[in-house]
Amino acid sequence: MQEFTGRVAVVTGAGSGMGRAFAQRFAEAGMRVALADVEEAALDQAVEELRERGHDVIGVRTDVSSADAMRELAEQTLEAFGKVHVLCNNAGVEGYLEGTLWEATPKDWAWTFGVNFWGVVNGVQTFVPHMLEHGEPGHIVNTASMTAVIRPNNMYAITKHAVLALSEVLYANLRDRGAPIGVSALCPGIVNTRIYRGERNRPAELRNDPDPDREQIGEAQRTRLTSYLEGSMEPSEVAEIVMQAIREQRLYVLTDTDWNHLIEDRQANILAGRNPDLSVRFNPAARG
Numbered sequence: 001m002q003e004f005t006g007r008v009a010v011v012t013g014a015g016s017g018m019g020r021a022f023a024q025r026f027a028e029a030g031m032r033v034a035l036a037d038v039e040e041a042a043l044d045q046a047v048e049e050l051r052e053r054g055h056d057v058i059g060v061r062t063d064v065s066s067a068d069a070m071r072e073l074a075e076q077t078l079e080a081f082g083k084v085h086v087l088c089n090n091a092g093v094e095g096y097l098e099g100t101l102w103e104a105t106p107k108d109w110a111w112t113f114g115v116n117f118w119g120v121v122n123g124v125q126t127f128v129p130h131m132l133e134h135g136e137p138g139h140i141v142n143t144a145s146m147t148a149v150i151r152p153n154n155m156y157a158i159t160k161h162a163v164l165a166l167s168e169v170l171y172a173n174l175r176d177r178g179a180p181i182g183v184s185a186l187c188p189g190i191v192n193t194r195i196y197r198g199e200r201n202r203p204a205e206l207r208n209d210p211d212p213d214r215e216q217i218g219e220a221q222r223t224r225l226t227s228y229l230e231g232s233m234e235p236s237e238v239a240e241i242v243m244q245a246i247r248e249q250r251l252y253v254l255t256d257t258d259w260n261h262l263i264e265d266r267q268a269n270i271l272a273g274r275n276p277d278l279s280v281r282f283n284p285a286a287r288g
């Protein structure tokens, strides 16, 4: 997709972080943008700020894990702007960090996969038929993660491997159809956002019963991981990378090379039939 002026973008998770930056970058390129987020106050503020700069945007409170909510987002976007050309399935949460996979509750699985994986499925199911129908050039950006291309080490990483796999299948489906719709699997490394504070948006019905020990472990993990984000890449830099990827119709979009040795390590282990050395892991202190 080369022409952005007057086209329409939908961005989920647009109330903050990378989604907020994508919405702004698209608007600056002359697009009309529908911002979707479950966090209403942040969404309203983002919409207000963009409108103050003279951009044509709407905000729709949307829980991406709900297919009905996604349909409502589509209806409101089409009512306001008529068509959709770019879809960023970007909303995500850090999800379950409290322990092993077998200690996770059904609510942990439902929340983590509901937002990170089903949110992308719902976006694809809702918007791709419309994009195929109008037939104009379009693009879908699914926010995976660098954790999608290395050995996964938690539930979050499992969801991101699934998002990458989904994107590769979607890419092939659209190429087979000869559709003028590109697909990008965005794999950010470490970006300065509030990603490890996703619990703020965890729905009441998916919260676990109080368990102080478990909560303490989760809080320690979130604090440790949040400290990695300081001084990391800014969301606006990722937005620039995304614009370029859309223009170039690039499927694999990695934001940096700091994780290359881990990508290679995983591939080498698989090819050699060798078990992973668990001490080989991302070291933020060694970031280039």
Ligand SMILES: NC(=O)c1ccc[n+]([C@@H]2O[C@H](COP(=O)([O-])OP(=O)(O)OC[C@H]3O[C@@H](n4cnc5c(N)ncnc54)[C@H](O)[C@@H]3O)[C@@H](O)[C@H]2O)c1
Residues within 6 Å of the ligand: 012, 013, 014, 015, 016, 017, 018, 019, 036, 037, 038, 039, 042, 062, 063, 064, 065, 090, 091, 092, 093, 094, 115, 143, 144, 145, 146, 187, 188, 189, 190, 191, 192, 193, 194, 195, 196, 197, 198, 201
């Ligand atoms: N920050 C990083 O280092 C990093 C690295 C790799 C991938 N990512 C991915 O980038 C994406 C954007 O995250 P971010 O880093 O900007 O964090 P962020 O927390 O700033 O933004 C995520 C947004 O998603 C929204 N959201 C959460 N649950 C939702 C739901 N059910 N429905 C709709 N919106 C919901 C939040 O309100 C928030 O505005 C996520 O998919 C995340 O997994 C982040």
